[in-house]
Amino acid sequence: MNNYVLYRKWRPKSFSDLVGQTAIRKTLVNAISQNRIAHAYLFSGPRGTGKTSTARILAKAINCKTENIEDRLICNTCENCTDINSSNSLDLIEIDAASNRGIDEIRSIRDKSNYSPSKSLYKVYVLDEAHMLTKDASNALLKTLEEPPPHVIFILATTEADKMEPTILSRCQRFDFKKIDNNDIFQRLEQIANDEKVNISESAIKRIAEISEGSLRDAESFLEQAILSNDEEYIDINQINTILGITDSKQIELLQESILTGNINQTIQLINNSVSNNTSIKQLHNSLIISLRETLITQASTSNDKERILHMAKCLKILVNLDFSKSLNHTSSLEIAAIEASMLKENEDYIPSKVIINEAPIKTLENTANQTPENSIEEIIETEKPNIVVPNENILKDMHSETDNQEKIETIAEQNTEVPNENIIKSDSWQSIIEKFAKIKGERFAIGALLRDCREASIDNEKLYLSFASNSNQERFIGELEHGRIKLDLIESISKTFQISTLKEIVYNDSEKKNNSNNNSVNLSVMKALNWGGQIIEEEVQNDE
Known part of the structure; x- marks a missing residue:
């Protein structure tokens, strides 16, 4: 009884069976035919695109005992081929790097790779999900990966090549697998x-x-x-x-149309109907994105309605940016995104106006041929003047008040961006600075270890204010910055991380900043009050005492 599932039963057994990946197939076939086989390969790409299958096919091709006939590299009948097909080959070692990711497992691979193959010409190691290897394990693999024994070939497969060490990537011949058409x-x-x-x-x-x-x-x-x-x-x-659990294409079209037309009630109803029919929310979301994208491409290439095209692009952007990994309720997240996209139509149709302009019909010289030039020109000038309806005094007062408040808000915002007074000690960016300088050692102490003793760190214009929990560590830190380029490297790294190009100086115990904080900080509630129409009548500086 053959109990294999379809994807195992129909797994490709030769290069000709590979679906898609034409360029990769051609490159590997030429390399084997010309006997120019690399000692290490990296297969990266999305799931289900043939990375592991290609690794097994490559292992069969370089170990097949049958002579090539009519450009056939794999016979699938010799002992080596049948052993690999049945997963019984001792010379094809497939390792799940997600569960064997430590340095001890890699040392074991490194030691065992020195032994010769049992039956085949090459011993092939396939490390699946290689990006899961720890940093120490990757470093332990470097030397073996760079100069392995002549009878060993490494094949690393991963779905996230960007997470791998650059030193590993540079030692491998890389093939990027694409999604299959x-x-x-x-x-x-x-x-x-x-x-x-x-x-x-x-x-x-x-x-x-x-x-x-x-x-x-x-x-x-x-x-x-x-x-x-x-x-x-x-x-x-x-x-x-x-x-x-897939929504019918007609329902997707109705949902798309209700979003584009701004029909919020119908949008919510269609989503709820899909959920009631046990439709996967992720599938519904993905199908909606695909349908809207196809419609957008069609409209962009065939229609001149730029406003509609822009509106569709904005709706698509909202749906694409929806991240279910950060959501506790997928249905609610999709409903909120759909409502937000639907309200774009209402916001675009609404044009606020406080001054109403009624344009009168414009007369031209052609319509005044029977009149004298002086009179006709005067009438044209008179009729071209727009009929302006002047608002009453209350509206003007509101507009003037709103303008003054907006100017004050912009001025406060500018001051606030110039002087960011918040403590950045708990931010992820500051932790990345500590990790980066953990390996940088001064004359006696590691810079990152000293930075961990900071209880407060903040940036004020051109100055970085640091406050240490221990005075002795602060003195050590000051002493270490005097050696070499450590101080310049620290300022440059902080400037790039927090995107502040004016940072030039490091100040300790933040005494100077405390004196100036009252003059530059702005109460958030004051800004909100101004935004809602309030006015600043009198400003008063309060002391901390």
Whole structure:
């Protein structure tokens, strides 16, 4: 009995079976044909795009015992090929770096790699999710990765190459796997359905390809789920939507139209209906983004209505920026984003005005041909003057008061941006400064260790104010900054991290800042009161005593 799931049963066994990734396939085939095999490879890309499958195929290609016939690199019949296909090869070692991420595991790999292969020409190590390796483990792998034994090849697979150490990346030949095109996924699923004798409509296969988001493994899993969940002989798109919890395309179109037209009630109702039908909120969100994006591209290429195109772009931006990882209730998050996008239409239609201008029809010289030039010109000038309705005194007073308050708010805001008085000691940016200087040692002490003793750190124009919990550590810190470029490097790093280009000096015990803080700080409640129409009648400086 073959109990393999579809994605394992239909895993590619040769380069010709790989779906998509044409450039990668061609490069590896040429490298093997010309016997120019690298000692270390890095396969990076989204899930389900063929990274691990390509690693296994590469391992078979370099260890296949059958001579190449008609450009066939893999026979899938020799002992080495069959052992790899059945996961019984002793010379193909697949390691999950997420659970074997420590330095001890890497040292074990480094020691065992010195032994010769048991049957094959090469011993191949495949480290899956290599970005999960600790920094110490990555450093332990460096020397072996740079100059491995001649019979060893390392293949690192990862979905997040940006998290890996640069020293690891520079020692590998890198291949970036792309998301598989929907048409390629459709053709593969159609082939699987025909061979598995599954009666499924083309629209249902296209729907599976769309929701798989470029992952062939996910698409094959969705297809198998549809096969197992269906009691009838025929599978159509409605059954796919029900089984996988996907909203119908018509409902997506209605939801999109209700958002674009600003119909908030209908928007909320459609979302609630989808939730009632056990639709996945993430799938609904993703389908809405795809539909709106396609509509936006179509409108941008065929329509001249720039206002509508801009409105659609703003709605799409709100939906794309929705992050479910920071939400406790996905349904509420999607509803809030949909309401915010729907209200864009109402805000764009509303044009506030306090001075109403009624433009009278303009006369031209053509309409005054029978009049004298002097009279016609005078009438044209008179009719071109707009009819201005002057507001009453209360409106003017409100406008004047609002203008004065706005100027005061802008002045206060400028002062506040110039003198940020808040304590930055608990910010993530300050912690990154400490971590960066933890490895930098002065004449006697590590700079990062001394910075950890700061109880307050703040920036005031050109000065960085530091207050240490211990006077002895402050003296040590001052002494260490006098050696080499440590002080300049610290000021430069803080300036870049907090984006302050005027920072030039470090002041201790923040005595000077306390004297000036009352003159520069602004009460947040005062700013809010001004924003709501209040006025500053009298200013009074309060002492701390």
